[in-house]
Amino acid sequence: MNLRENIKTLIIEKPLKLDCGRTINKFPLAYETYGKLNENKDNAILVFHALTGDQFVTGTNPITKKDGWWSYAVGPKKSIDTDKYFVICANVIGGCMGSFGPSHENPETKKIYGTDFPVITINDMVNAQVNLLDFFNIKKLFSVVGGSMGGMQVLQFVSNFPDKAKTAVPIACTSSHSAQNIAFNELGRQAITADQNWMDGKYNSKSTLPDKGLAVARMAAHITYLSKKGLQEKFGRKLQERDDLKFGFDADFQIESYLRYQGSVFVDRFDANSYLYITRAMDYFDLVKQFDGNLSNAFKKTKTKFFIISFTSDWLYPTQENKDIVIALNAIGANVGFVEIESDKGHDSFLLEVPDFLNALKNFLDKSYIESNNES
Amino acid sequence: MKAEYNLIANIIESNSTVLDVGCDDGTLMEFLKKNKNVNIRGIEISKEKVQICIAKGLTVIEGNAELDLKQFPTNSFDYVVLGQTLQAFINPEIVIKELLRVGKKAIVTIPNFGNWKVRLDLLFKGTMPITSSLPHEWYNTPNIHMCTIKDFVKFSDTMNFKIVKSLALINRNISNISKSNIFLKNLFGELGIFLIENK
Structure with a gap:
């Protein structure tokens, strides 16, 4: 930026x-x-x-x-x-x-x-x-x-x-x-602060960022922005670029892949500490x-x-x-x-x-x- | 319809505050705003109708009169208008009480089930009456609590409210309903219009 x-x-x-x-x-x-x-x-x-x-x-x-x-x-x-x-x-x-x-x-x-x-x-x-x-x-x-x-x-x-x-x-x-609102926000904050790279919020002085935690926070929040019906209609149980389940923990389902993508693009534009502060303001x-x-x-x-x-x-x-x-x-x-x-x-x-x-x-x-x- | 609106407009004093309960597409609201310069609000159950009202620049809340009138404080409007919908409520008693609490006065109009055409339909055909103002079949009608002009007058005694003014609409003509003519008005009236208030 x-x-x-x-x-x-x-x-x-x-x-x-x-x-x-x-x-x-x-x-x-x-x-x-x-x-x-x-x-x-x-x-x-x-x-x-x-x-x-x-x-x-x-x-x-x-x-x-x-x-x-x-x-x-x-x-x-x-x-x-x-x-x-x-x-x-x-x-x-x-x-x-x-x-x-x-x-x-x-x-x-x-x-x-x-x-x-x-x-x-x-x-x-x-x-x-x-x-x-x-x-x-x-x-x-x-x-x-x-x-x-x-x-x-x-x-x-x-x-x-x-x-x-x-x-x-x-x-x-x-x-x-x-x-319920506070609970979801707390989930996001916990995801951020649990990331080793968060370092008590002092990550800006280091070269690494708490991207993983922030991405998880975004993924969890993103689910709350959608409806069950909307998710079901858009993704259902559709598989991501594969014909069958892979019996592992890669993104088998499109919804998984979608959330991971949402998380990954979010960290490029948003600051983890800002996420903590703004969710706190809402709470x-x-x-x-x-x-x-x-x-x-x-x-x-x-x-x-x-x-x-x-x-x-x-x-x-x-x-x-x-x-x-x-x-x-x-x-x-x-x-x-x-x-x-x-x-x-x-x-x-x-x-x-x-x-x-x-x-x-x-x-x-x-x-x-x-x-x-x-x-x- | 125009006759009914004119009538309501004549009853309502200019510059007063009005709540139109079941305001439909806001036609009456617009009419009253234009002709009587009233400060008017509406409440309407249908989302589509609410959208139409918003497009007309009217202040309307989506809601159900049976549940949502309670949010208005006592006497918050000079008039509360209920046009031809009393018969569609599950609890007309509660609605009338609420109208008279929220409004200093209420104007209630009812399609008259005592009209001769209705009576003849049932008498000769032996089926539930279908007329231009009551176009539904018995199984799909929203009008689950039909009443006659006479019924409504009786209702005022039971519910202990005062009828300040009562009018009948017959062939686009308006006439007063009195004790001496109620038999005829109930037979020929298409619509009963009542200005009511608490005793």
């Missing part, structure tokens, strides 16, 4: 007090934008990425040379239409695509932070990203949109800044990470607890119009958890729409070509944009 010149970075001068108690300042926030900010500066959408995403939402990611993670949804004439809207996305702090993270050097010790990096939270992530509004001189975003961990950031953002977004679209997410996310057991209170001060979307086959952040957010919003008479999209593609549905989802997102945004222009 030496193509860092392709990464736009904003240095946040303002000190940011983190939930863990430490304060950071003069830290980098890497971001990317798509489309044009209009004269009224009322067409900006802040997109939040999920666990392993980055600021390169669409087009070709200049670092990985692959399609941006939300290419299906973001682009000219797409759901988030970059001909109409100015899309901003930042790499979360704790990440590894240019924003302040554990692979950065500690200016005091001149060593890579590793696990000396402060533990960050979803709250810290959005508090860092709100600085982008000042930078672009945007008073109010047209929308904040994100799926999975991105959805959690949407909820936290509206709660922290009730008058900074006209609309909000949390997708396939939750207001409080469940025991600590509990907006319900933050508001003393009443989620409604998180949104009491906001007039933001919400549209919540879940997927039938998503068992990681199931419909009920999304509906709990709808219920909390309805309890305070907030403006909230909700739809559950039929899809066999599991949690990953929001990243894939699911026409009902893409249409609903586009329709909501476009109609709301017209409506908000008529009002102002």
